[in-house]
Amino acid sequence: MAYESGEFLGIETLRQMYPDLDAVLNLTITHTMWRKRQTINMIASENVMSPLAMLVYLNDMMHRYAEGKPYKRFYQGLIYVDELEVKTQELMGELLGTKHVDLRPISGTIANATAFRTFTKPGDKAVVAPVQAGAHVSHTKFGTLGALGIEQIEMPFDIEEWNIDVDKARKLIEEVKPKIVTLGGSLYLFPHPTKEIADVAHAVGAKVIHDVAHVLGLVVGGAWENPLKLGADVITSSTHKTFPGPQGGIIASSNEEDYKEMGKVVFPMFVSNHHLHRLAAMAVTAIEMKLWGSEYARQVVRNAKALAEALAAEGFNVVMERKGYTTSHQVVVDVANLGRGTRIAKLLEDAYIIVNKNMLPWDRPEDVKDPSGLRLGTQELTRWGMKEGEMKEIARLMKMVVIDKRDPSEVRQKVMEFRREFLEIHYGFKLTREDEVKLLKIMLHAES
The missing domain is CATH 3.40.640.10 (Type I PLP-dependent aspartate aminotransferase-like (Major domain))
Incomplete structure (x- = not known):
């Protein structure tokens, strides 16, 4: 049966009728649920907006x-x-x-x-x-x-x-x-x-x-x-x-x-x-940053320092110990002796810990596809409400995968359990479900 423009059908019916639509929805929904509810994300160039934003x-x-x-x-x-x-x-x-x-x-x-x-x-x-x-x-x-x-x-x-x-x-x-x-x-x-x-x-x-x-x-x-x-x-x-x-x-x-x-x-x-x-x-x-930016920014840096210290305590080679590791949101780990950046980043991803490989000053130009470093960021972890104690737990989970060589699928279950405790954005406006529905109707349908 053909779909007439303007006709209302349930989403499940539409997905059964149109496999391409079903594939698009599946990929989008699965990605969203995975990244926002199941993973520990430490990509230093990413963050999440508040529900209102x-x-x-x-x-x-x-x-x-x-x-x-x-x-x-x-x-x-x-x-x-x-x-x-x-x-x-x-x-x-x-x-x-x-x-x-x-x-x-x-x-x-x-x-x-x-x-x-x-x-x-x-x-x-x-x-x-x-x-x-x-x-x-x-x-x-x-x-x-x-x-x-x-x-x-x-x-x-x-x-x-x-x-x-x-x-x-x-x-x-x-x-x-x-x-x-x-x-x-x-x-x-x-x-x-x-x-x-x-x-x-x-x-x-x-x-x-x-x-x-x-x-x-x-x-x-x-x-x-x-x-x-x-x-x-x-x-x-x-x-x-x-x-x-x-x-x-x-x-x-x-x-x-x-x-x-x-x-x-x-x-x-x-x-x-x-x-x-x-x-x-x-x-x-911008309004949220006027209200909570100072508290948020300082916690980001505190979390980065705590993560660096915890990783070092677990046996990782975290760069720049002599300068306190970092004063930003970033932590840099040299994993050359653990399998190098490409392999380690993929192992961590298999455990639902998301980081990126990164060139370090001593790498050669030809190492660009498999550099010796990992770059970690604490800004999104902070937005989800994590603090210094959680950085220690993240370091332990990373050690299980990288140093203890535990099966990533086994560690993945621990990551998902950990992540379930952090599903609400901090340092931003909070909305009731009623407010969310009201705003969504306005944005999608211009219904006042």
């Missing part, structure tokens, strides 16, 4: 198109979008201490591309945080920087400090006289020396672009200093890592002229329509 994410703006900027659009029908975008900019500006915030980049990489293109032209030089220090691929010749024709020159790395070598970096910047200097990274244990680098960069006329994608939630929560206050000209970021919002990007600057120039680049060079439905979820998350 998720519900307002499902709004009519996902069907609409907005080229330009608020109140200067190329399409009609955006009178409420304009007001929401401005409100969201204001909320993020309050958190970042600036009035100059652009939400149009649809990812952190697009935010980087916008900043790079604004202050350079093909053939210019960029001094960048070294890959060994965790620089994101978009900062390199293999990513956005290279695609824009900008020459990559890496700052020296001090492996003992797991950071940029400030003295050597100063000399390099003075010698090269680049147009831009980038800081920040995707493997980011300790803050990069923003003030020291900004001083020398500005002396040679370079702009400092600090990519805070991984630590935006720690910055707005006050656990890390705001790079704009330390001399960075621009911060770029995604909005879904330690900042627990929807996927997207952001640019902020303390300088109005720089802000305006970047605005001319993000549209029309890199973004046309900028995924308007995420604005409401972004605004809700």
